[in-house]
Amino acid sequence: MAPQAHPGPAAWDAAAALVAVLPRIRELHGTTVVVVAGHPVLADDALRHAFCGDIGFLRYSGVRTVLVHDGGPHLPAWLDDGPAALRTHVAGSVQRRLVQSLGEHTTLAVGLTGEDGRTLEAGEGEDVRVDPGVLRMFLDSGRIPVVSSIAYGADGGIRHLAATSAATALASALDAALVLPAEAAESAPQSAAVVDMAVPHAVLRHLHGL
Numbered sequence: 001m002a003p004q005a006h007p008g009p010a011a012w013d014a015a016a017a018l019v020a021v022l023p024r025i026r027e028l029h030g031t032t033v034v035v036v037a038g039h040p041v042l043a044d045d046a047l048r049h050a051f052c053g054d055i056g057f058l059r060y061s062g063v064r065t066v067l068v069h070d071g072g073p074h075l076p077a078w079l080d081d082g083p084a085a086l087r088t089h090v091a092g093s094v095q096r097r098l099v100q101s102l103g104e105h106t107t108l109a110v111g112l113t114g115e116d117g118r119t120l121e122a123g124e125g126e127d128v129r130v131d132p133g134v135l136r137m138f139l140d141s142g143r144i145p146v147v148s149s150i151a152y153g154a155d156g157g158i159r160h161l162a163a164t165s166a167a168t169a170l171a172s173a174l175d176a177a178l179v180l181p182a183e184a185a186e187s188a189p190q191s192a193a194v195v196d197m198a199v200p201h202a203v204l205r206h207l208h209g210l
Helices: 009-028 039-043 045-060 083-102 133-140 163-174 182-187 202-207
Strands: 032-036 064-069 109-113 120-122 128-130 144-148 150-152 158-160 177-181 193-195
Touching: 032 163, 039 045, 039 083, 039 177, 045 064, 045 083, 045 202, 064 083, 064 133, 064 163, 083 109, 083 144, 083 150, 083 158, 120 163, 128 163, 133 144, 133 163, 163 177, 163 182, 177 182, 177 202, 182 193, 193 202
Parallel strands: 032 064, 032 177, 064 144, 109 144, 120 150, 177 193
Antiparallel strands: 120 128, 150 158
């Protein structure tokens, strides 16, 4: 019988990393985190794949995760084309890519907009009202809500919200931790964590202290 091959250094390093994060997995289990998909993630296939792997890992390690996104770096080209075109771009094209990428790591992602269940309503100025009922339903069933930052406006139409504003309001309503991308640093609340999503696996690196 041929001798059994021993794992190489890379395998040992991977095993050591998994053991090192066990205490943090225990701390995070059962908590809720709202994460904004930064523009690097929305624009780059490899970064999106790594980001969605992070979200899948969090889900399977017991973290209740809500993912929020806007229209990405090409949004300005769509803002003047009317509500239907805006919804098609943000909730159709951008969200579909995220949900499909998450599907490579977990089958539990579900896409919605702030219009669904009146989850998000834009008031006067920067005021954002939240009804978290739909999100709680999905989280309680083990799903990962992927929320497009489109909301009902005060005039009855739809408004595109900054993903940071939408996520901050959702995190407050859900009593959740908040993780924002580097481009949101200037508008980030003090309680939020800001990570550079141009770095692969930045979310997991931050949450697990790697």
